[in-house]
Amino acid sequence: MNEKRYAIVLDTKKCLNCKACTVACRVENEVPHEDGAYRIWVTALELQGKFPDLHQDFEPSQCQHCQNTPCESVCPTRATYKTPEGVVLVDYDKCILCKACMTACPYDARFVHEHHKAIDKCTFCYHRLPEGREPACVETCPTKVRVFGDLNDPNSQVSKLLDTNRYYRLKEDRNTNPRLYYIIK
Amino acid sequence: MSFSNLKLSRRKFLAASGVTLAAASVANGLGTIKAVANEHAEGKSKSLGRKFVPSSCAMCVNKCGLVAEVVNGKIKKLNPNHKFFKSRSMLCARGNAGAEEPYNPDRLKAPLLRVGKRGEGQFKEISWDEAFKIVAKNLDEIKRKYENRSSVVFYSTEGFQEEFFHFLVQSYGSTNTVRHPTLCLASVIQGWSSVFGTYPDADMSQAEFVIMLGANRAESIVTPDTIDFQKNRPKGQQIVYVDPRYTFTATKADKWYPIKPGTDLAFILAITNVIVEEGLYDKEFVEKFTYGFDKLKEHIKPYTPEWAEKECEIPASEIRWTAHQFAKYAPRSLVYPGRRTSWYVNDTYMRRACGILTAIVGSWDVPGGIVPKSSIPLAKHDPVFPFFEMAEGRLDAKIGSLDSILPKDERTAAGLPTDSCTFLGEKDGSWITFREAALKGNVYPIKGMITYKQNPVESAPNRAKTLKMMEQMDFICTIDIQMSETAWYSDLVLPESTYLERWDPCHSLSGIWPIVTFRQPVIEPLFNTKSMHEIAAGIVNEMLKIPTLWDDADPADVEDFKATLVEEILNQPMEEFIKHQLSKYPGAFEQIKKEGVFYLSDKPQYGKMRKDNTRFKTKSGKIELYNLKYEEKGLDPLPVYRRPSQPEPGKYRFILGRHAWNTHAGTQNNGYLHQIEKENILWINTKEALRLGIKNGDYVIVKSKVGEQKVKAYVTEKIRPDCVFYSHGFGRISKGLSLVYNKGASQAAILEDKIEPISGNAAMHETFVEIKKA
Numbered sequence: 001m002n003e004k005r006y007a008i009v010l011d012t013k014k015c016l017n018c019k020a021c022t023v024a025c026r027v028e029n030e031v032p033h034e035d036g037a038y039r040i041w042v043t044a045l046e047l048q049g050k051f052p053d054l055h056q057d058f059e060p061s062q063c064q065h066c067q068n069t070p071c072e073s074v075c076p077t078r079a080t081y082k083t084p085e086g087v088v089l090v091d092y093d094k095c096i097l098c099k100a101c102m103t104a105c106p107y108d109a110r111f112v113h114e115h116h117k118a119i120d121k122c123t124f125c126y127h128r129l130p131e132g133r134e135p136a137c138v139e140t141c142p143t144k145v146r147v148f149g150d151l152n153d154p155n156s157q158v159s160k161l162l163d164t165n166r167y168y169r170l171k172e173d174r175n176t177n178p179r180l181y182y183i184i185k
Numbered sequence: 186m187s188f189s190n191l192k193l194s195r196r197k198f199l200a201a202s203g204v205t206l207a208a209a210s211v212a213n214g215l216g217t218i219k220a221v222a223n224e225h226a227e228g229k230s231k232s233l234g235r236k237f238v239p240s241s242c243a244m245c246v247n248k249c250g251l252v253a254e255v256v257n258g259k260i261k262k263l264n265p266n267h268k269f270f271k272s273r274s275m276l277c278a279r280g281n282a283g284a285e286e287p288y289n290p291d292r293l294k295a296p297l298l299r300v301g302k303r304g305e306g307q308f309k310e311i312s313w314d315e316a317f318k319i320v321a322k323n324l325d326e327i328k329r330k331y332e333n334r335s336s337v338v339f340y341s342t343e344g345f346q347e348e349f350f351h352f353l354v355q356s357y358g359s360t361n362t363v364r365h366p367t368l369c370l371a372s373v374i375q376g377w378s379s380v381f382g383t384y385p386d387a388d389m390s391q392a393e394f395v396i397m398l399g400a401n402r403a404e405s406i407v408t409p410d411t412i413d414f415q416k417n418r419p420k421g422q423q424i425v426y427v428d429p430r431y432t433f434t435a436t437k438a439d440k441w442y443p444i445k446p447g448t449d450l451a452f453i454l455a456i457t458n459v460i461v462e463e464g465l466y467d468k469e470f471v472e473k474f475t476y477g478f479d480k481l482k483e484h485i486k487p488y489t490p491e492w493a494e495k496e497c498e499i500p501a502s503e504i505r506w507t508a509h510q511f512a513k514y515a516p517r518s519l520v521y522p523g524r525r526t527s528w529y530v531n532d533t534y535m536r537r538a539c540g541i542l543t544a545i546v547g548s549w550d551v552p553g554g555i556v557p558k559s560s561i562p563l564a565k566h567d568p569v570f571p572f573f574e575m576a577e578g579r580l581d582a583k584i585g586s587l588d589s590i591l592p593k594d595e596r597t598a599a600g601l602p603t604d605s606c607t608f609l610g611e612k613d614g615s616w617i618t619f620r621e622a623a624l625k626g627n628v629y630p631i632k633g634m635i636t637y638k639q640n641p642v643e644s645a646p647n648r649a650k651t652l653k654m655m656e657q658m659d660f661i662c663t664i665d666i667q668m669s670e671t672a673w674y675s676d677l678v679l680p681e682s683t684y685l686e687r688w689d690p691c692h693s694l695s696g697i698w699p700i701v702t703f704r705q706p707v708i709e710p711l712f713n714t715k716s717m718h719e720i721a722a723g724i725v726n727e728m729l730k731i732p733t734l735w736d737d738a739d740p741a742d743v744e745d746f747k748a749t750l751v752e753e754i755l756n757q758p759m760e761e762f763i764k765h766q767l768s769k770y771p772g773a774f775e776q777i778k779k780e781g782v783f784y785l786s787d788k789p790q791y792g793k794m795r796k797d798n799t800r801f802k803t804k805s806g807k808i809e810l811y812n813l814k815y816e817e818k819g820l821d822p823l824p825v826y827r828r829p830s831q832p833e834p835g836k837y838r839f840i841l842g843r844h845a846w847n848t849h850a851g852t853q854n855n856g857y858l859h860q861i862e863k864e865n866i867l868w869i870n871t872k873e874a875l876r877l878g879i880k881n882g883d884y885v886i887v888k889s890k891v892g893e894q895k896v897k898a899y900v901t902e903k904i905r906p907d908c909v910f911y912s913h914g915f916g917r918i919s920k921g922l923s924l925v926y927n928k929g930a931s932q933a934a935i936l937e938d939k940i941e942p943i944s945g946n947a948a949m950h951e952t953f954v955e956i957k958k959a
Contacts, residue, residue, distance in 0.1 A: 018277055051443070054902060058436075140264065142416070
């Protein structure tokens with residue numbers, strides 16, 4: 001197969017919740033300084049235990065670039081579409097802001113971009129890819145929690161990581177088949 | 186991986202890459218960079234097209250490599266410089282947010298002269314020529330009126346252009362330069378140097394067992410340590426993290442000990458006790474390289490884990506386990522030295538004890554251990570400054586000014602120096618001691634204040650005192666990029682160009698991976714701003730027009746000064762300065778311009794201070810477990826534990842800490858970073874909050890002896906019940922900082938001004954507070 005299938009593999013154990021990915025994404029994609037306007041975020045999961053026996057994990061998340069796309073299927077104007085490489089994008093010109101996709105998305109990954117007057121979300125920094133550049137979050141991450149690459153290339157780092165590690169995906173019961181893989185260590 | 190064969194499959198997608206955006210530029214709701222760039226910079230830029238310019242970050246002290254993507258003269262994005270291996274191909278949240286700094290709506294855009302009362306915020310714009318004349322005139326008047334150039338204090342903090350600020354100081358001749366170290370790391374430098382003669386680095390990339398005491402590396406980013414501690418963490422590396430708070434570092438550690446605040450020294454002494462008593466130390470290393478082991482052996486006897494358990498509230502069995510592991514993995518085991526160590530009045534002894542523990546297991550100058558810094562030598566400029574007769578010695582060195590900070594009997598009881606700071610930095614001074622002396626006007630008055638890249642009103646404890654000190658000044662001038670509190674209370678405010686708009690000299694970043702960096706402009710200056718280099722030149726050139734400023738110097742000195750400093754450095758473009766710095770290395774200037782980095786080797790170097798004939802920079806020439814200079818000065822030559830003072834019932838110890846998304850009080854007014862943290866919150870333990878009837882999100886009043894602040898409560902299990910915490914840089918009093926003005930709580934307002942008298946460091950964890958519902 002010549003076609004590429006893009007994915008991100010995350011090793012969240014390395015995540016420091018430093019917010020570098022969030023800010024890199026905001027600058028790269030001109031996300032306005034508005035509450036709730038995020039293409040990507042890191043959640044500090046609920047603290048486990050009582051003082052002093054505590055445990056806490058962090059979970060970065062974003063558009064999961066599902067292969068079965070609830071957002072696409074509910075979009076009345078076909079503003080949301082998938083590229084041949086499996087990247088889910090929004091055509092701002094076609095978006096009528098009905099927000100059906102926001103309701104359909106199980107990952108709460110979409111927001112209203114006030115300037116574009118359209119729904120916005122993670123694009124895997126699709127505009128960077130033709131130049132051989134990685135998504136801004138992947139490139140900037142201090143501890144390289146995130147690895148981006150082509151699942152169809154068996155020699156890519158993402159393929160190798162998935163071959164050699166156990167992983168889970170968010171809300172697998174929704175049968176969305178996401179392209180973000182979280183390594184279990 | 187390569188995406189070069191990929192084609193954009195849908196033309197509409199271009200909308201997201203900014204092409205459509207630029208055409209429809211509406212400021213509201215647009216990314217701030219673009220909005221402000223459009224408003225102020227459109228048409229100004231000469232450079233069309235797209236380019237990538239390497240430079241280095243200045244959003245904190247790490248100076249990571251960056252590559253700016255610039256489109257039509259505007260910054261689109263700052264990316265990591267992958268060739269800059271010291272920062273390990275990363276740029277943190279602050280580094281990314283730096284893209285907004287030149288376009289920040291609150292930037293200072295032209296020199297400002299105060300027209301209302303001080304602190305009222307009434308200023309008028311003036312020209313640079315006028316501004317330089319005003320500074321020179323005031324410097325001259327103060328010198329003549331008080332017959333003492335040292336009546337002007339010069340505050341600054343580290344940075345590539347600080348050198349030019351110090352050239353200005355030396356041109357004027359004041360001895361009073363007060364720098365940041367005594368608000369930060371003076372005690373760790375003093376403590377480790379008292380053992381090894383130098384302040385070393387930790388090799389986190391290869392260490393197998395690490396003890397981190399309050400060194401919150403996940404949130405207080407130090408490159409490369411923060412990254413090595415997670416990304417490049419060696420297989421099996423164990424981290425023991427000791428901190429009263431469950432920080433993000435604690436979430437990553439193998440063990441977290443919520444130590445009773447102020448007792449870290451007891452913990453380290455007890456580990457040392459186990460290692461000495463059980464003979465687990467490196468006998469050969471101790472014999473060959475150290476001085477005073479016999480005395481240590483006697484001294485350490487009472488400090489058993491069972492004794493320490495009562496002090497630290499860490500079980501003796503855990504302390505013993507830590508000691509055994511530490512010895513087992515040595516020399517690939519280390520106590521992480523840390524950075525901001527302005528904690529307690531005993532801090533130097535605590536750091537000394539960490540050095541001693543490291544030394545006895547031989548964790549010195551080996552992979553995975555404590556390693557002396559290496560650096561890449563640059564060619565130096567050596568300007569000649571006149572010797573002025575009307576200058577006196579440092580104010581903080583002259584008098585017993587500690588009296589009001591820590592009463593003499595308390596100091597004697599604590600085995601601390603009774604006069605001034607024992608080891609006062611000649612260039613750095615001691616911040617709190619200096620202010621105390623200035624307020625008293627003892628020995629001589631301080632009447633002028635010039636501040637560069639520092640905001641003492643918000644960074645030093647006891648804000649009310651700093652403001653009081655400023656009230657007595659005849660003239661206050663501040664150089665900054667935004668209207669800091671210190672600028673707000675100034676008579677003259679000079680706007681500096683941001684780090685993305687100017688040339689900065691080369692800097693050799695020393696460490697295990699020495700590397701040379703610099704800065705070049707990625708965009709043209711947007712407003713009427715200048716670099717510190719240009720500001721120093723402007724002021725000095727005006728000073729030369731006033732004969733009375735030079736009448737207490739030898740005319741021949743003044744001529745040398747003009748030739749070697751004014752003409753050769755200040756009146757030359759910065760590129761000439763940089764070329765000279767790199768003149769030892771052919772081709773280096775071209776390389777650093779192109780790649781943003783210059784280095785001799787990308788391999789770490791070990792072992793240069795483990796050779797047979799190594800002489801350490803201590804009195805005995807050995808690693809001093811027992812310090813001979815301390816003995817001479819009447820200090821304890823070995824670290825003695827004294828129980829820290831404790832809060833009265835109903836009070837809490839106020840502790841400090843950092844975040845990965847703000848640097849000190851310097852970055853909170855950036856839109857991207859403000860988005861992450863809009864106001865700070867008070868961490869209080871669940872049980873205590875219940876007792877006080879405080880719910881999560883309630884506003885509370887935090888009150889100390891010197892001030893009070895209102896802040897939102899965060900009720901959590903992540904902090905011990907005997908202390909509280911909130912982060913730095915909020916509750917600001919400058920109306921020029923629109924995002925953070927009056928939001929959250931200031932630390933400077935409530936911290937008491939205690940000091941650690943050996944290094945002169947502020948002791949910022951010695952304040953007790955009351956908490957009540959607002």
